[in-house]
Amino acid sequence: MSKRIVALAPLAGFTESAFRRLSRELGANLTWTELVSADALLAKGLDLPNSYVSAAERPIRFQLHGYDEKKLAKAAELVLTKIRPDGLDLNAGCPAPKVLKTGGGAALLGDLPRLFRLARTLSEISHGFGVDFSVKFRLGLKEDQLEKIAETLLKAGVDILVLHPRTAKQGFSGKARWERIKDLAILAKGKAQVYGSGDITCLKDLGIFFGETKAQGVLIGRAALTRTWIFAEWKLAQEFELNFYGRLSLLRKLDFYLSEYRSQEERLRILKTFAPKFLKSMPYKRKFLPLILKAKDFEFFWKGLEYWAETCR
Numbered sequence: 495m496s497k498r499i500v501a502l503a504p505l506a507g508f509t510e511s512a513f514r515r516l517s518r519e520l521g522a523n524l525t526w527t528e529l530v531s532a533d534a535l536l537a538k539g540l541d542l543p544n545s546y547v548s549a550a551e552r553p554i555r556f557q558l559h560g561y562d563e564k565k566l567a568k569a570a571e572l573v574l575t576k577i578r579p580d581g582l583d584l585n586a587g588c589p590a591p592k593v594l595k596t597g598g599g600a601a602l603l604g605d606l607p608r609l610f611r612l613a614r615t616l617s618e619i620s621h622g623f624g625v626d627f628s629v630k631f632r633l634g635l636k637e638d639q640l641e642k643i644a645e646t647l648l649k650a651g652v653d654i655l656v657l658h659p660r661t662a663k664q665g666f667s668g669k670a671r672w673e674r675i676k677d678l679a680i681l682a683k684g685k686a687q688v689y690g691s692g693d694i695t696c697l698k699d700l701g702i703f704f705g706e707t708k709a710q711g712v713l714i715g716r717a718a719l720t721r722t723w724i725f726a727e728w729k730l731a732q733e734f735e736l737n738f739y740g741r742l743s744l745l746r747k748l749d750f751y752l753s754e755y756r757s758q759e760e761r762l763r764i765l766k767t768f769a770p771k772f773l774k775s776m777p778y779k780r781k782f783l784p785l786i787l788k789a790k791d792f793e794f795f796w797k798g799l800e801y802w803a804e805t806c807r
């Protein structure tokens with residue numbers, strides 16, 4: 495059971511170094527960067543804060559998105575040389591209009607010959623650097639085309655197929671179709687590993703997921719934001735709750751990790767994106783959260799949270 499991979503999913507706007515580190519510390523076996531555009535990376539380099547990777551969050555997979563084969567290849571070489579992630583990943587699942595209009599993300603599922611070329615090239619480059627290559631994708635752009643997509647990726651030499659079993663058109667509506675992860679695991683058996691993503695909310699779900707799908711790994715996305723200790727629950731095989739102070743201590747730890755590479759102004763902005771997630775189900779949220787989110791400085795932010803915590807005692 496423990497050999498199964500329980501990873502932090504890529505979450506744009508959240509899975510930067512500090513949160514990846516916190517997730518690893520709590521028990522995630524693997525972390526993922528958010529999608530990074532090959533174009534942006536070539537234009538701006540790797541000095542941006544969201545490209546920062548510390549040793550504590552490894553093993554880590556670096557996710558690229560793009561459309562142009564040469565640019566993606568160049569970006570991959572840069573990342574593999576400078577950051578040395580434990581694996582490279584191509585995004586073929588993002589349904590955001592601004593990504594789709596570049597021809598990248600889930601738009602690649604509508605152009606399988608291109609997907610094949612990109613996957614083959616990135617696969618060869620990754621193997622040249624001694625790391626494995628994965629593609630994270632959906633069932634299709636508008637319709638379920640899993641079998642065709644899987645055949646394309648397997649032919650291209652992809653090592654890990656990472657499926658979020660909804661179509662791009664579906665966005666996050668409906669339920670993730672775990673039975674399609676099982677279908678993929680059967681198709682890929684002996685050729686590639688299969689990881690699944692979608693709708694894990696608690697420890698019980700993890701057991702059901704692995705039982706039903708036979709996947710080698712799972713990625714936890716939204717639940718990692720509101721229940722980050724789900725990784726510890728998996729590791730301990732024990733469900734438990736965290737009270738307000740427990741959640742606050744996670745937020746403080748996140749801030750400590752942010753302080754390694756972010757300015758104070760940025761830290762406050764980022765903490766304000768995490769606080770509503772970490773404290774999602776806490777009492778008096780409607781009363782205190784809006785005040786805390788208006789905080790102009792650190793002192794007000796933390797004092798407000800302490801006051802809220804006292805009220806919840």
Ligand SMILES: Cc1cc2nc3c(=O)[nH]c(=O)nc-3n(C[C@H](O)[C@H](O)[C@H](O)COP(=O)(O)O)c2cc1C
Binds near residue numbers: 506692713
């Ligand atoms: C806010 C947000 C940002 C996301 N960003 C990315 C991303 O950068 N790359 C990616 O492959 N998937 C991204 N996803 C998809 C997740 O990795 C995951 O596949 C999806 O949320 C389903 O898993 P869940 O039900 O555990 O959240 C994002 C999802 C959310 C909610």
